Amino acid sequence: MPGLFITIEGPEGAGKTTVLQRIVEELEKKGYPIVQTREPGGIAIAEQIRSVILNKDNTKMDARTEALLYAAARRQHLVEKVIPALQKDFIVLCDRFVDSSLAYQGYARGLGMEEVASINAFAIDGMMPALTLLFDVQPEVGLARIHRHDGREVNRLDLEDLSFHQKVREGYLKLAEANRERIVVIDAEQEQELVYRAALSEIEKVLG
Numbered sequence: 001m002p003g004l005f006i007t008i009e010g011p012e013g014a015g016k017t018t019v020l021q022r023i024v025e026e027l028e029k030k031g032y033p034i035v036q037t038r039e040p041g042g043i044a045i046a047e048q049i050r051s052v053i054l055n056k057d058n059t060k061m062d063a064r065t066e067a068l069l070y071a072a073a074r075r076q077h078l079v080e081k082v083i084p085a086l087q088k089d090f091i092v093l094c095d096r097f098v099d100s101s102l103a104y105q106g107y108a109r110g111l112g113m114e115e116v117a118s119i120n121a122f123a124i125d126g127m128m129p130a131l132t133l134l135f136d137v138q139p140e141v142g143l144a145r146i147h148r149h150d151g152r153e154v155n156r157l158d159l160e161d162l163s164f165h166q167k168v169r170e171g172y173l174k175l176a177e178a179n180r181e182r183i184v185v186i187d188a189e190q191e192q193e194l195v196y197r198a199a200l201s202e203i204e205k206v207l208g
């Protein structure tokens with residue numbers, strides 16, 4: 001398939017969204033055809049699935065059900081948006097993809113990365129990104145950034161959450177180690193300008 005599929009991953013507070021926005025502007029200025037998206041990407045069916053996952057009334061949500069629903073939403077977004085754009089030769093930059101499920105559901109929630117990989121293999125049917133940028137940040141730093149935005153201090157609950165976020169990071173780093181040909185780790189603790197430049201330069205490498 002022509003086009004180029006690139007995904008951006010990382011924990012909360014890694015600054016993916018802001019940097020991604022700048023990258024899109026820069027690449028568009030250079031004349032590249034870009035589709036910027038994120039799961040569930042405004043696809044009605046995927047949004048509906050996502051609202052089931054996020055509905056606070058669904059307290060009985062089983063962890064495997066959650067993983068299956070993420071995979072289902074991913075499938076729909078891929079088929080309706082990503083694949084058609086790649087077929088038209090667009091560069092698709094997607095904020096979060098299968099590695100999010102592997103790190104969050106597989107590793108941090110403890111379902112097992114292999115198990116989550118296998119249900120996702122069915123969902124994505126071989127459509128893996130050519131490049132994945134992993135914005136790496138220690139959870140303490142990422143969470144502090146989020147709280148600074150909220151204007152509130154880190155409380156006890158946030159600290160309890162820290163071990164979960166630590167696991168998310170560990171999961172991501174394990175994935176990066178096992179997929180060196182695809183995943184590039186970007187130090188997202190640097191100042192934003194440097195994160196932006198590092199990310200752009202990795203993308204330009206694959207653009208050739």
Ligand code: TYD
Pocket residue numbers: 011012013017039070096097098100101102104105
């Ligand atoms: P979102 O509102 O998209 O925020 P952001 O990407 O800016 O962090 O929320 C995404 C949340 O959903 C985030 O906490 C990660 C989680 N998530 C999973 O647990 N598994 C997945 O497969 C995906 C795509 C997201």
